[in-house]
Amino acid sequence: IKKRVVLKNGNVNLCKEHIDKRSKRYLQDLFTTMVDIQWRWNLLVFAMGFILSWLGFSVLWWLICFSHSDFNNLDNESWTPCVKNVHSFTSAFLFSIETQHTIGYGSRYTTEECPEAIFVMCMQSVVGVMIQCFMVGFVFAKLSRPQKRSQTLMFSRNAIVCLRDTKLCLMFRICDVRNRSHIIGASVSAQIISRKVTQEGEVISYYHTHIDANFDSSDANVFLIWPATIVHIIDEKSPFFNMSSEEMMREKFEIIVILEGTIESTGQSIQARSSYLPSEILWGHRFEQLVSYRRESGEYRVDYGRFNNTYEVDTPLCSAKDYYEYQSFV
Amino acid sequence: IKKRVVLKNGNVNLCKEHIDKRSKRYLQDLFTTMVDIQWRWNLLVFAMGFILSWLGFSVLWWLICFSHSDFNNLDNESWTPCVKNVHSFTSAFLFSIETQHTIGYGSRYTTEECPEAIFVMCMQSVVGVMIQCFMVGFVFAKLSRPQKRSQTLMFSRNAIVCLRDTKLCLMFRICDVRNRSHIIGASVSAQIISRKVTQEGEVISYYHTHIDANFDSSDANVFLIWPATIVHIIDEKSPFFNMSSEEMMREKFEIIVILEGTIESTGQSIQARSSYLPSEILWGHRFEQLVSYRRESGEYRVDYGRFNNTYEVDTPLCSAKDYYEYQSFV
Amino acid sequence: IKKRVVLKNGNVNLCKEHIDKRSKRYLQDLFTTMVDIQWRWNLLVFAMGFILSWLGFSVLWWLICFSHSDFNNLDNESWTPCVKNVHSFTSAFLFSIETQHTIGYGSRYTTEECPEAIFVMCMQSVVGVMIQCFMVGFVFAKLSRPQKRSQTLMFSRNAIVCLRDTKLCLMFRICDVRNRSHIIGASVSAQIISRKVTQEGEVISYYHTHIDANFDSSDANVFLIWPATIVHIIDEKSPFFNMSSEEMMREKFEIIVILEGTIESTGQSIQARSSYLPSEILWGHRFEQLVSYRRESGEYRVDYGRFNNTYEVDTPLCSAKDYYEYQSFV
Amino acid sequence: IKKRVVLKNGNVNLCKEHIDKRSKRYLQDLFTTMVDIQWRWNLLVFAMGFILSWLGFSVLWWLICFSHSDFNNLDNESWTPCVKNVHSFTSAFLFSIETQHTIGYGSRYTTEECPEAIFVMCMQSVVGVMIQCFMVGFVFAKLSRPQKRSQTLMFSRNAIVCLRDTKLCLMFRICDVRNRSHIIGASVSAQIISRKVTQEGEVISYYHTHIDANFDSSDANVFLIWPATIVHIIDEKSPFFNMSSEEMMREKFEIIVILEGTIESTGQSIQARSSYLPSEILWGHRFEQLVSYRRESGEYRVDYGRFNNTYEVDTPLCSAKDYYEYQSFV
Ligand SMILES: [K+]
Ligand SMILES: [K+]
Ligand SMILES: [K+]
Numbered sequence A, B, C, D: 001i002k003k004r005v006v007l008k009n010g011n012v013n014l015c016k017e018h019i020d021k022r023s024k025r026y027l028q029d030l031f032t033t034m035v036d037i038q039w040r041w042n043l044l045v046f047a048m049g050f051i052l053s054w055l056g057f058s059v060l061w062w063l064i065c066f067s068h069s070d071f072n073n074l075d076n077e078s079w080t081p082c083v084k085n086v087h088s089f090t091s092a093f094l095f096s097i098e099t100q101h102t103i104g105y106g107s108r109y110t111t112e113e114c115p116e117a118i119f120v121m122c123m124q125s126v127v128g129v130m131i132q133c134f135m136v137g138f139v140f141a142k143l144s145r146p147q148k149r150s151q152t153l154m155f156s157r158n159a160i161v162c163l164r165d166t167k168l169c170l171m172f173r174i175c176d177v178r179n180r181s182h183i184i185g186a187s188v189s190a191q192i193i194s195r196k197v198t199q200e201g202e203v204i205s206y207y208h209t210h211i212d213a214n215f216d217s218s219d220a221n222v223f224l225i226w227p228a229t230i231v232h233i234i235d236e237k238s239p240f241f242n243m244s245s246e247e248m249m250r251e252k253f254e255i256i257v258i259l260e261g262t263i264e265s266t267g268q269s270i271q272a273r274s275s276y277l278p279s280e281i282l283w284g285h286r287f288e289q290l291v292s293y294r295r296e297s298g299e300y301r302v303d304y305g306r307f308n309n310t311y312e313v314d315t316p317l318c319s320a321k322d323y324y325e326y327q328s329f330v
């Protein structure tokens, strides 16, 4: 695996250490912590929540029956217990789950004998609903995490450099494989992470430089209904202005590309990420066309099988700076 | 149906093919997949989820009773079974649904005899709530999809070209038929999809060109309480600058218009789309006024019956370029 | 009530008529329709949803029992009915609600006799949960409507005009009375609605003109932790540039002011609106200061009782244009 | 505690008084009020909601049985009561909770005798579900409040001033301690609150001045995967342009810094805040580097233990204005 900060699939290749009061901060934001951990731990927490509450109320029911001397009068026909047919901790546990979970078979039930039993029945009912509400909340948030939507967003495997209307351009492609819902308000941005040494001698190992990236001839907003070509014109403001094909290959940098937008189906915001290393930039290539029109059905056809395909084209191998100077002579 | 990418109602006229690992990507983002499919498939998935879990636990209950020899002691009065009154797979199924769905008639119930029965009862209870939580999540997301709100947003059937303060302008209208809640933070954008051939000979079949579109004299932000007229001034930056009325009619392009905003009722983001082909642009027309003031009730009255109406006005048929040149002589 | 489009409280004073396919559009977006209508209609729809489903399944249960000849064998001791103790439509209805709502007293219960009874029991269970899911969805959306949050956002009753660093400025105030949660990402905008006649003779009755509005010396973004003063500098780009105090009073226009942001508690977007008529603009006034510092508690104190208070200051009554010309002589 | 508006942790140090119709406004926006109050009050409201409804329906059941003379026929074997086994208010209460909460033991159940009993049973069932829906809504909103996410966002304890490429810069750091989900669409802004006296003599005690703040060499958008350094170049537009190190220490102002973005896990917007007083600005310091690369695992390592660390560097102590003038001589 090559040295990179953002992996091709958008995951971030970081290890964070020595965070002050980490556990405390994670607990204060319990909701995000629960949403971020794996499903199996969520389900374990839910199951434990129920089981512990059932057990807790079981103890209360057992204590109520014990203190009412119900266990000493199991065979007393004329005796009215607090709870009918509870005569051990096991049946107390069964009664607890039957009451809190509202199964209520009826083989065990509260009588009118004990106010404390009615009170605990009320409390257990409220607690039962509350645990369910929390569970609905966590499950819904976990289920509807919008970052999963970026599974169906793709960046091209390579970036390319070629001429477009006499300008050297660095380009890449993005697309969305879903077709029943779209990403709306989509915008794209790009930046370079590279080492920088300031005039004062400060060494900044991972310095971020923003680079302009536009959708065809438009701006950074992308109408993402079919594969979009994102264009960075290598002009004098560009960090690549002085780089030839050969020099770019030898440089150490990482281009982070980011697509942000809103999921049409849910109205939530998402971000899809990817990156390009110098070795993944194909100088003198052009992307294949993907869209064709089917006259018989009146539909536009997008062939994603060719999304990453490129073909070679004549492109000057010198830097943009040299090329533009040469052009102004000619 | 004319050849167009975005239909009048905003649907996108595309067929996406050969998507690598399509099923896997769709499954990884199960939530959006479930939200995107039709209601009948959602309901089928829910029903199957319940029925399969009831059946699965039925098998467990049957096995518990079978291994406890309950079925060999159905007539044994002194025998205590794991579950009372379960004596076939059918009654095991009934007990399963009565327990998981918490109906709990009580004709069948767990006794204190078997720990494994109590354990399965706990597990089935937790699973039952979990399936319900998932169902609430999917139903809520499905129900609250914000893209349905764009059913009550309309674009005018035609775009028009006429003069406004000596400038040739291309205009269209948008409106919101609801009046108890609004679209807030609304902004409008427009772009042209057309064929382009670069100087290097690259043929880009569907090239996107952004065009300026403003709300009256403002910017792209729209205060969408009544029909808004969106204005594109045909100046030297405009792709229509060199087109006469006749040339526009013969051109092959598609104007995509997009309205984005937030639904006031739910705080969710939406996008409404439409498009105009050259044949849908009326040169030398003007939109009718829709808003009048009712003195007796103190209300402003908006007559949507006239939303698409236009009337003819004297407008030069030459290109904006020719017209402005002519104006500078006169 | 004066003639205005946006009322002081932000409600919009419109009546929308002759909307093509209005009912159909409202039904296609049922969710927003349900969220927009009044609570009493929501509750009625929910109650009817339950009652009709209970009734519908009652008919099914009755038919099952009838076709199984259960009603002819009510006194037959050896007869096993499909459902125990159902012997009329009333008890079928009771059984329906006991089953679907999962009360399940047990006085009535399904036997293992009839597969169709078990099938209907499964269906009714799934339908019951589904209706509950829909109800949770509608109630949550209705409950969490973000537009209610604007009840605690206030605009000043009047706008003012006075000098600030030699510039004539039009100002108003906004504030948020809550202090446990804030509006984040708040931005303010303003526009004028007025009559306009173009050079071509087109009469636009309600033309929108955007005007610059900034937070103190910043931009349109507002840090809304205490009352913010929003400033529109009357410069040559301003529609008020040529207006004297007297002329402004006679003009017919409406200034719409809009605050947009996100509710910190829920992460939802909201918009608060208000308006100013010429008669509500106080020329030659200044807002009172509201914030003071309490040395003993180390807190800043904001006195909202004085939010709308102003005091008079010497201010030129001529137009900004005349005033700036005069200033350049002196 | 020093005099400041925004505390280091982002809480706002305000006391709001004399709010007109405060209670009414809070009640109209009940949802936000419920979300803002403490959990213990929420739980109390929920418990009371259930208990009061149980009690209310208890009274109804008691009245139904009383008016049907059921209490006078408790020992009448041939008598069919409206509700079986209800013979006091206590058992009416038990029946109410068993019915509404759907426990339904079955020791008490409705008969087919009384239409009014069936009607109340229907009403109580609908009310029970409705209370649960409200509870789910409030619990979910309360649980998913996005402002908790800012517990895991940190600002550096100090801001620093030093040279970067011959420019005096004021800098601070921000970071996110979570690594399984990120803040997307993050942007940073900064403003100064200070006392201002206008040329007209108006004293504005807390005047807001926006200052430019960028991420490294980019714009205000932050790619927040590891600690970001935010840079304010002290140029002629900066409020600090004329301040020397010594003068800054004596000034009275507060720099409010704000990070806004969207939580990747939930798609909700958040804002994290902090502030710097003059005494917290270290002139002539530089931040330590935190990121290193681990060759053996291919991971980047971020050492948060050093997040607040700085070291001294040679930096001119005069104002930026004097320094740049001096530079232009040399
Ligand atoms: K039950
Ligand atoms: K029962
Ligand atoms: K139940």
Ligand SMILES: [K+]
Residues within 6 Å of the ligand: A102, B102, C102, D102
């Ligand atoms: K239930």
Ligand SMILES: [K+]
Residues within 6 Å of the ligand: A103, A104, A105, A106, B103, B104, B105, B106, C103, C104, C105, C106, D103, D104, D105, D106
């Ligand atoms: K029961």
